[in-house]
Amino acid sequence: MTITRRGFVRAGGVALFSVGLDPLFLNRAAYALTYRPGDLATERPVLVCLFQRGAVDGLNMVVPHGDPIYYQERPRIAVPGKDVVDLNGYFGLHPSLAALKPWWDNRSLAAIHAVGSPDATRSHFDAQDYMESGTPGVKITPDGWLNRYCQHDREHQSSAFRSVAFGPELPRILSGSAPALAIGDLKTFGLRVPHNPAGDRVTRAFEALYQGASTGLLAESSEEGFAAARQLQAADPSRYQPEHGATYPNGKLGRSLLEIAQLIKADLGLQIAFADATGWDTHVNQGASEGQLSARLKELGDGLAAFATDLGERMRDVVVLTMSEFGRTIHENGNSGTDHGHATAMFLLGGAVNGGRVLGTWPGLAPEQRYQGRDVAVTTDFRDLFAEVLARHLGSTELASIFPGYTADPARYVGAITA
Amino acid sequence: MAAAPAPLSARDSARHALNRLAYGPRPGDVDQVARDGVMRWIDRQLDPSSIPDDSLAGLERRFTILRESPDDLARIFEAARRARVARQKAGDAAAPDTTDAPPEMRRLAGEFTDLAVVRAAYSERQLDEVMADFWTNHFNVYAGKGIDRYLLPDYIEHVIRPHAMGNFADLLIATAQSPAMLFYLDNWESVAPGAVPPQLARAEARARFGRGNPARLDSVAQRLPKGINENYGRELMELHTLGVDGGYTQADVIAAARILTGWGIERPRQDPRFVFNQWAHDFGAKTVLGVPFPAGHGMDEGIRLLKMLAMHPATMHHVSWELCQRFVADEPPDGCVDDAVAAWRKTGGDIRAVLTAIFHGPDFWAAANRSAKIKTPLEFVASALRASGAEPDTTFRLGQVVARLGEPLYQHVAPDGYPETQDEWVNSGALLDRMNVAVGLAAGRLPGARVDLDAVVPAQENHEALVDALNRQLLGGAMSDHTRQVILDQIKDLRDSAAARSFAVGLALGGPDFQRQ
Numbered sequence: 001m002t003i004t005r006r007g008f009v010r011a012g013g014v015a016l017f018s019v020g021l022d023p024l025f026l027n028r029a030a031y032a033l034t035y036r037p038g039d040l041a042t043e044r045p046v047l048v049c050l051f052q053r054g055a056v057d058g059l060n061m062v063v064p065h066g067d068p069i070y071y072q073e074r075p076r077i078a079v080p081g082k083d084v085v086d087l088n089g090y091f092g093l094h095p096s097l098a099a100l101k102p103w104w105d106n107r108s109l110a111a112i113h114a115v116g117s118p119d120a121t122r123s124h125f126d127a128q129d130y131m132e133s134g135t136p137g138v139k140i141t142p143d144g145w146l147n148r149y150c151q152h153d154r155e156h157q158s159s160a161f162r163s164v165a166f167g168p169e170l171p172r173i174l175s176g177s178a179p180a181l182a183i184g185d186l187k188t189f190g191l192r193v194p195h196n197p198a199g200d201r202v203t204r205a206f207e208a209l210y211q212g213a214s215t216g217l218l219a220e221s222s223e224e225g226f227a228a229a230r231q232l233q234a235a236d237p238s239r240y241q242p243e244h245g246a247t248y249p250n251g252k253l254g255r256s257l258l259e260i261a262q263l264i265k266a267d268l269g270l271q272i273a274f275a276d277a278t279g280w281d282t283h284v285n286q287g288a289s290e291g292q293l294s295a296r297l298k299e300l301g302d303g304l305a306a307f308a309t310d311l312g313e314r315m316r317d318v319v320v321l322t323m324s325e326f327g328r329t330i331h332e333n334g335n336s337g338t339d340h341g342h343a344t345a346m347f348l349l350g351g352a353v354n355g356g357r358v359l360g361t362w363p364g365l366a367p368e369q370r371y372q373g374r375d376v377a378v379t380t381d382f383r384d385l386f387a388e389v390l391a392r393h394l395g396s397t398e399l400a401s402i403f404p405g406y407t408a409d410p411a412r413y414v415g416a417i418t419a
Numbered sequence: 420m421a422a423a424p425a426p427l428s429a430r431d432s433a434r435h436a437l438n439r440l441a442y443g444p445r446p447g448d449v450d451q452v453a454r455d456g457v458m459r460w461i462d463r464q465l466d467p468s469s470i471p472d473d474s475l476a477g478l479e480r481r482f483t484i485l486r487e488s489p490d491d492l493a494r495i496f497e498a499a500r501r502a503r504v505a506r507q508k509a510g511d512a513a514a515p516d517t518t519d520a521p522p523e524m525r526r527l528a529g530e531f532t533d534l535a536v537v538r539a540a541y542s543e544r545q546l547d548e549v550m551a552d553f554w555t556n557h558f559n560v561y562a563g564k565g566i567d568r569y570l571l572p573d574y575i576e577h578v579i580r581p582h583a584m585g586n587f588a589d590l591l592i593a594t595a596q597s598p599a600m601l602f603y604l605d606n607w608e609s610v611a612p613g614a615v616p617p618q619l620a621r622a623e624a625r626a627r628f629g630r631g632n633p634a635r636l637d638s639v640a641q642r643l644p645k646g647i648n649e650n651y652g653r654e655l656m657e658l659h660t661l662g663v664d665g666g667y668t669q670a671d672v673i674a675a676a677r678i679l680t681g682w683g684i685e686r687p688r689q690d691p692r693f694v695f696n697q698w699a700h701d702f703g704a705k706t707v708l709g710v711p712f713p714a715g716h717g718m719d720e721g722i723r724l725l726k727m728l729a730m731h732p733a734t735m736h737h738v739s740w741e742l743c744q745r746f747v748a749d750e751p752p753d754g755c756v757d758d759a760v761a762a763w764r765k766t767g768g769d770i771r772a773v774l775t776a777i778f779h780g781p782d783f784w785a786a787a788n789r790s791a792k793i794k795t796p797l798e799f800v801a802s803a804l805r806a807s808g809a810e811p812d813t814t815f816r817l818g819q820v821v822a823r824l825g826e827p828l829y830q831h832v833a834p835d836g837y838p839e840t841q842d843e844w845v846n847s848g849a850l851l852d853r854m855n856v857a858v859g860l861a862a863g864r865l866p867g868a869r870v871d872l873d874a875v876v877p878a879q880e881n882h883e884a885l886v887d888a889l890n891r892q893l894l895g896g897a898m899s900d901h902t903r904q905v906i907l908d909q910i911k912d913l914r915d916s917a918a919a920r921s922f923a924v925g926l927a928l929g930g931p932d933f934q935r936q
Contacts, residue, residue: 123605123650125561125564125832125833126650128832129832129833139657139833139835140657140663168822168823168825168827169825169827170825170846170848175843177842179846180846181846181848182825182846182848182849183848184823189848189851190851191851191854191855191858192855192858192859193858201909202858202922202925204909205905205906205909205922205926206854206926206929206930208905208908208909209901209902209905209906209926209929209930209931210930210931212901212905213899213901213902213905213930213931213932214931217793217841217842217845218793218841218845218850218931218934218935221845221846221849221850222850222931224846225848225850225851226851228848229851284504284507284508285507285508292507335508336508
């Protein structure tokens with residue numbers, strides 16, 4: 001028997017019918033009756049997760065230009081030292097990420113290298129599955145770690161927009177019993193009806209239909225949906241144009257970041273945002289300073305820079321975390337590309353970030369330092385990084401439930417987030 | 420508080436059967452099935468070959484993908500892939516996502532998903548279609564993985580569909596030997612450690628005598644699989660047969676993988692077919708679930724393993740449980756599962772017999788289990804097409820409609836397939852989108868279909884009569900009083916009777932009653 005988490009409120013407050021065992025539902029019910037735009041505080045921390053699907057080449061993204069082995073192993077695709085945007089004399093950014101340098105300099109951008117999964121799989125979808133479920137090696141986990149975070153932190157569940165994935169379907173990482181929205185396009189979310197009396201009629205009609213006629217999940221979800229659509233209409237996030245001269249790159253990633261920024265500014269209670277980008281699986285002709293990977297990185301760097309510029313002061317409360325299911329081989333392959341590897345690199349950007357450093361423990365590229373003789377070794381389990389972000393940025397204390405089968409230990413945190 | 424259950428009327432039982440064994444009623448179906456007798460209708464559905472399906476056959480002729488053989492598809496996709504690689508090699512940095520498919524591939528992919536929706540909505544052999552969908556998810560293959568792109572159509576056509584209501588062991592073995600599954604779960608790359616294909620052995624021998632190209636040999640050797648790949652062995656037990664609690668161990672998984680070494684694909688990119696590669700097979704002795712598999716056996720021990728798994732009690736239970744979840748309730752009642760298992764045991768895994776046991780059991784008809792499930796996106800779209808009398812157009816976009824609601828067909832990445840329960844499908848965004856689909860369909864704007872509501876619910880001034888007709892034709896009489904009242908209220912002041920009719924249809928199909936099955 002599925003126990004639902006909340007009850008629903010009959011229109012007019014005539015009857016309060018609880019089908020759940022949830023003391024917090026009363027707060028939520030009260031919220032539902034009294035919500036006004038602007039109610040939700042702007043001080044709450046926001047986490048934006050960006051998944052680079054396809055296994056991004058960490059070595060060409062955060063380049064170990066100080067290591068001669070890097071150049072020996074990649075005669076055609078290594079990024080020349082003169083082209084990198086130097087970070088600390090040993091590592092540098094790929095030149096296409098130059099837009100991010102100011103945030104490195106003002107210490108709100110950090111990179112972490114040699115981060116990845118303890119599991120050996122080189123299957124894209126298995127590895128993505130593990131990184132999204134937060135349980136490497138275990139395939140039967142029904143939900144994602146971000147959803148489990150939401151399940152265990154109900155305090156912030158006061159908005160239909162608490163956790164939002166920007167894309168056509170809800171990704172694994174946000175799937176689970178806690179409510180989460182998948183928004184394909186902010187402008188068209190909700191009932192596709194004109195904002196005029198005829199359109200309002202349709203909306204009201206459906207609300208009336210669902211209000212009295214359904215119970216359980218159908219009732220809750222429809223109510224949430226209508227509330228979300230209403231809130232969205234009232235807040236009209238699309239009116240928030242990019243500020244401070246921010247220019248988002250064309251394409252899906254730029255658009256997702258723009259919409260996340262709009263949703264943040266609309267003060268709708270967004271706490272967790274997720275977007276993904278593909279095109280990182282560079283097996284063939286990856287390019288060095290220019291080429292395929294460079295083009296993807298330009299979109300990423302320009303997009304993140306625009307996002308941070310656009311949000312300005314509000315970046316104080318925001319952390320953007322990039323992730324990818326694994327990295328790529330140290331040695332280039334016969335097609336001027338790279339094959340599936342092990343550890344990769346990730347970025348953190350935001351006010352709470354301990355920026356201006358490359359975090360983690362760099363294992364080196366020498367043959368005896370590699371994973372299975374071919375890949376960058378993992379020295380930081382991705383769960384250590386995610387746990388630190390959840391604990392220190394979002395204040396979570398439920399890490400054992402969020403990452404089952406794993407014990408978080410602050411001693412292993414890389415120091416990505418200021419405590 | 421529960422009163423004595425009222426006897427189920429003929430129409431109620433017809434509607435329930437149509438909602439579960441079929442993708443919902445078409446106008447007039449409830450009356451027809453009630454008149455013929457629902458159990459007689461069920462028996463017919465259990466024997467699909469006895470049901471003529473000419474109008475679906477007519478629709479299927481539009482689909483060019485049904486005329487492409489596996490090697491045709493391989494050729495088309497491989498040519499497109501080579502063209503893409505050539506563009507990349509030419510340093511075309513502006514080349515978008517490697518996932519961008521050229522027009523012909525997109526057209527074929529669109530046809531393929533549209534075909535699934537068309538079959539679901541328009542076949543007379545409804546139960547067969549429901550079972551095809553069930554097994555497509557149970558034996559999930561992800562079309563986005565490499566060559567599975569073009570292996571899927573043959574998989575659906577010749578592995579899933581023909582076996583959907585036959586013997587489970589036959590179906591299991593067919594999936595195990597399908598190039599689609601062999602590739603998806605990597606078994607084609609699983610070889611006994613140290614195994615060397617004969618061509619490579621010969622080439623290496625030549626190289627030792629100073630002939631051939633050693634560097635090339637090295638790179639070929641490097642790309643060859645090195646050992647056992649457990650992926651299929653594990654999913655075979657965890658998902659396809661015994662179930663995650665079925666009592667197998669990691670050692671069993673490895674043993675199964677060893678048994679299935681050699682089960683591979685011949686000429687994957689030209690003419691993909693099953694092949695048993697002797698050279699790759701592990702001929703040693705194994706033990707699976709305590710059962711010894713003596714040394715020296717080749718492909719036959721794989722067949723033996725699959726048959727053993729197909730008749731294992733845990734498998735009977737696991738798959739019966741899933742069938743009861745699909746047909747009876749999200750939380751399947753024990754009695755239903757027991758009946759199904761008994762039929763499985765008695766008939767050696769005859770799917771038809773298992774289904775018969777389920778449909779004849781009290782749980783299937785129990786009031787608590789009627790109208791208590793929520794339609795999946797595919798079920799919602801197919802049932803909306805059926806209820807409204809819509810017809811597919813030739814744009815092949817119905818697959819996209821289902822995808823928009825969260826179920827892009829054949830695109831489920833993990834081997835567990837799309838889920839069945841409402842928890843997975845009912846979320847706020849998806850519900851709003853269903854309402855959009857309903858309103859769009861009623862207004863004649865649904866991509867992939869056209870509808871002529873005049874033929875089903877003619878517009879009329881008398882709103883009560885209109886809503887009655889709507890209830891009878893589209894909802895099979897299942898409209899709740901609340902829905903009826905809301906619709907009447909909402910169209911009350913609409914002067915234009917055609918507009919009132921479309922609005923009413925949109926509300927009915929997008930409303931909560933129609934989400935239930």
